[in-house]
Amino acid sequence: MGKRETTDNMDLNYEHKKLTEILNDLFELNRYKKGRQEFARILSKMTDFGLIYFKKEDEYLTNFSLEFKEVKNSQRNYILTVATYNVDLLSTNPPNPKEVIEFLEKWWSKHLLCREKEL
16 A cells, blocks of 8 residues: 555545545635535535545445444535535525534544445
8 A cells, every 4th residue: 555545545545645635625715705606516526525435435444244333324424514505505694614524624634534444
């Protein structure tokens, strides 16, 4: 496994790179104060990431024949939080990009830790 890879599974590593791209998009959104349309595009990318990544992750983890309760809880937390951000974007009080960045960074590190703990 190379320095930048987080698993020995190339499909998952590819998805991890997508998450990094999403974070970079959020940093740029926050820095340049881009509008709601760009924010909606990024939130859509976050939704797509979850749908694709969690399916691949579940397939990968099934190979270990273990129950991954913490990983599943982490996945549900991600899906629910991103859905809430999408709904809130249409309200008079939309989410702050910094809040989304903080969530994503914290979620990602906790998600990797709980997966490693259960392996």
